[in-house]
Amino acid sequence: xxxxxxVVMLGTMLLVTGLMIYFFMRVxxxxxxxxxxxxxxxxxxxxxQVKP
Amino acid sequence: xxxxxxxxGSRVGLILAMAGNAVGLGNFxxxxxxxxxxxxGAFIIPYLVxxxxxxxxxxxxxxxxxxxxxxxxxxxxxxxxxxMHKNRLWKYIGVFGIWTNIAVASYYCYLESWxxxxxxxxxxxxxxxxxxxxxxxxxxxxxxxxxxTLGIPFEPIVFFVLCLLLNTWILSQGLAKGVERVxxxxxxxxxxxxxxxxxxxxxxxxxxxGAISDSATGLNFLWTPNFDELWSPTVWLAAAGQxxxxxxxxxxTVHCYASYVRSKDDIALNAMSAxxxxxxxxxxxxxxxxxxxxxxYLGIDRVVELVQMGGLGLGFKxxxxxxxxxxxxxxxxxxxxxxxxxxxxxxxxxxxxGTPWIGFLQDEFNWRRKPAAWSxxxxxxxxxxxxxxxxxxxxxxxxxxxxxxxxxVVFALFETILFAWVFGMNKGWREITSGADIQVPYIYxxxxxxxxxxxxxxxxxxxxxxxxxxxxxxxxxGDWVLDDSSIINKIKNVSLKRQLAxxxxxxxxxxxxxxxxxxxxxxILLVAVFLSIAALVYVxxxxxxxxxxx
Numbered sequence: 001x002x003x004x005x006x007v008v009m010l011g012t013m014l015l016v017t018g019l020m021i022y023f024f025m026r027v028x029x030x031x032x033x034x035x036x037x038x039x040x041x042x043x044x045x046x047x048x049q050v051k052p
Numbered sequence: 053x054x055x056x057x058x059x060x061g062s063r064v065g066l067i068l069a070m071a072g073n074a075v076g077l078g079n080f081x082x083x084x085x086x087x088x089x090x091x092x093g094a095f096i097i098p099y100l101v102x103x104x105x106x107x108x109x110x111x112x113x114x115x116x117x118x119x120x121x122x123x124x125x126x127x128x129x130x131x132x133x134x135x136m137h138k139n140r141l142w143k144y145i146g147v148f149g150i151w152t153n154i155a156v157a158s159y160y161c162y163l164e165s166w167x168x169x170x171x172x173x174x175x176x177x178x179x180x181x182x183x184x185x186x187x188x189x190x191x192x193x194x195x196x197x198x199x200x201t202l203g204i205p206f207e208p209i210v211f212f213v214l215c216l217l218l219n220t221w222i223l224s225q226g227l228a229k230g231v232e233r234v235x236x237x238x239x240x241x242x243x244x245x246x247x248x249x250x251x252x253x254x255x256x257x258x259x260x261x262g263a264i265s266d267s268a269t270g271l272n273f274l275w276t277p278n279f280d281e282l283w284s285p286t287v288w289l290a291a292a293g294q295x296x297x298x299x300x301x302x303x304x305t306v307h308c309y310a311s312y313v314r315s316k317d318d319i320a321l322n323a324m325s326a327x328x329x330x331x332x333x334x335x336x337x338x339x340x341x342x343x344x345x346x347x348x349y350l351g352i353d354r355v356v357e358l359v360q361m362g363g364l365g366l367g368f369k370x371x372x373x374x375x376x377x378x379x380x381x382x383x384x385x386x387x388x389x390x391x392x393x394x395x396x397x398x399x400x401x402x403x404x405x406g407t408p409w410i411g412f413l414q415d416e417f418n419w420r421r422k423p424a425a426w427s428x429x430x431x432x433x434x435x436x437x438x439x440x441x442x443x444x445x446x447x448x449x450x451x452x453x454x455x456x457x458x459x460x461v462v463f464a465l466f467e468t469i470l471f472a473w474v475f476g477m478n479k480g481w482r483e484i485t486s487g488a489d490i491q492v493p494y495i496y497x498x499x500x501x502x503x504x505x506x507x508x509x510x511x512x513x514x515x516x517x518x519x520x521x522x523x524x525x526x527x528x529x530g531d532w533v534l535d536d537s538s539i540i541n542k543i544k545n546v547s548l549k550r551q552l553a554x555x556x557x558x559x560x561x562x563x564x565x566x567x568x569x570x571x572x573x574x575x576i577l578l579v580a581v582f583l584s585i586a587a588l589v590y591v592x593x594x595x596x597x598x599x600x601x602x
Contacts, residue, residue, distance in 0.1 A: 001268045005275035008093035012100070013336050020332040023325040027067060030321070030489045038314045040228055041062045 056127055056414035058421070060312055061228035063322070069227075069235040070309055070326035071333075072400025074300045075242065077163060079334040079397060081363025083294060084274065084343045088359055090290045091281030092274055096335070098282065098291035102507070103331065106292060109496060109504040110301040110464060111327050113471045115319040116483035118310025127311040127411030129304040130589045133467065136475045143593065144586050145470075148463035149304020150412055151582045153405035154428075155455030156303070157219075158436035159448050160405065162208075164398035165215035166194070166368065167391045169207065174387025176202065179372040180380050184350075188369040195443045212440055213433070219399065220429030223406045224422045227312060231403045238396035239329075245389040245396075246333065250340035252378075252386065256348030261377045263348045270347030270355075274339060286522035289514045292507060297457075298334050299327065302464030305404040308411050320488035333397075341390070342366055349374045367394070416592035435581065438574065445570035454578055458539060461515065465508040472501045515539055545571065 001009070032039070035048050042048055060066040087095045121132025129149025133142045173179065178201050179187055190201070197208055204210055222230040256267040281287045296302060313319060346355045346366055358366050371390060376383035406428045413419035413427065439448040471480050481497050518538035519527035527533075534540055536547040545568060552564045596602045 001272050005272045008277050009275040012096050016331050016335045020328040023328050027325050038317045039062050040059045
């Protein structure tokens with residue numbers, strides 16, 4: 001490949017892949033909000049139950 | 053009381069469903085063709101700029117509008133926008149958010165059914181012994197509902213109905229158990245299939261399996277920047293247009309999905325995550341398959357000729373032939389993966405198109421999920437049959453142009469004005485940042501208020517009065533002749549009428565006259581559907597007044 005094409009391609013692909021991974025990791029690593037939240041799957045987890 | 057008590061299963065599921073909504077066939081078929089036609093590597097600069105100043109703002113606008121409407125129990129755009137301002141007319145603008153989805157689903161499900169059929173034909177080895185013309189002829193015969201290779205009578209209709217049944221059944225299972233589950237399976241598989249094909253795209257070697265050039269030739273062709281093109285409004289218009297189609301904004305699906313998010317939960321990070329996931333699939337995977345493989349085996353000149361037919365031509369008429377250059381087994385596997393990834397890209401989008409209608413019926417008329425889903429399937433079947441039966445008369449393209457192209461820009465323009473200027477940017481900003489898990493850059497407050505609406509206005513006006521050949525310099529110099537692709541000339545059927553005036557062969561004249569009839573009939577049908585939905589919105593409004601809900 002010629003240099004300019006290689007620079008544009010790698011620069012773009014690394015930027016886009018990097019940002020995709022960064023934001024997805026932020027989602028995975030952010031603790032969920034207290035119940036009741038928007039999501040059903042974690043509703044039964046004992047530590048997420050609303051204290052009376 | 054609304055019958056709508058649905059929720060998402062998990063945050064990752066919501067993001068995958070939202071990314072699946074955005075990722076469509078255009079990521080693999082439209083983006084590389086647009087890039088090739090608009091300056092190669094230099095296209096990416098306007099493309100990314102448009103993503104930053106138009107795509108991301110629109111995502112945040114739609115996510116926050118959806119979540120805001122959801123707070124009042126609304127899950128479709130007519131009543132979501134109705135909550136944002138007291139003027140009663142806004143809800144009729146919101147009709148776009150249901151109409152677009154029904155109209156697009158009607159032809160999109162047909163397109164999706166091709167991918168399902170081609171998965172089966174790839175595995176059955178249908179393309180194994182065919183040359184390139186044979187594969188192209190297979191496609192032409194398929195869409196003209198010619199003889200079936202597998203002995204299935206009316207094969208395209210059978211696959212269309214099958215595809216619709218599958219969509220409807222999944223929709224009837226609900227958000228978490230239907231749509232989200234498909235996204236959780238489909239998106240990872242799509243990325244795996246895409247990664248395999250991208251690897252093949254990067255490793256084409258001259259002289260091996262009949263390749264006439266290395267991958268580098270195709271990648272150079274796609275990525276070598278032509279910076280002169282950066283100053284062309286046509287390139288910027290194409291980049292802005294691509295951002296629209298790729299993110300599925302201006303449709304009402306993002307609003308609908310986001311309306312099931314509670315007001316304390318994040319939308320800012322979710323929107324960024326889903327948006328960049330779509331960009332990854334488009335820019336990284338989408339650019340590494342179609343063009344490098346096609347150029348490797350066919351050469352630049354032939355591919356330049358083929359891209360004039362658009363990505364569909366390359367994807368369906370050429371790639372199946374090229375895959376079988378790798379041998380029967382790898383050809384079948386690659387065909388399965390290519391059409392499989394297109395199918396997953398398609399179904400995650402078509403499922404999203406069903407949810408606003410279902411949400412509307414549940415909210416306004418207390419329908420249960422299942423009958424609402426089946427009513428969507430029935431409407432799409434009725435509205436989609438003309439695209440199947442009269443494909444050669446341009447019905448498919450007509451749906452795509454008005455519902456899948458023009459209406460997206462119109463609705464996005466209206467919703468941006470509503471959000472930033474009518475609802476108010478201060479309230480809008482609070483909606484975007486409320487519960488946010490990331491710091492939203494403050495500059496976006498001004499981008500959303502000024503830059504995004506102006507850009508959208510420019511895209512709309514640019515499409516309305518596109519000058520001939522996209523020559524803006526000549527147009528601004530005073531010689532403004534409209535291009536046949538401009539909205540005004542499209543409405544007037546200028547291109548068809550010119551072809552009709554120039555035709556001498558009676559068969560061609562008859563074909564063009566029939567096309568003109570079907571084109572106009574399609575438009576009348578689409579307008580009738582829009583008016584019918586608007587009438588339903590009116591009935592729902594009256595019902596709300598009677599019940600004291602307004």
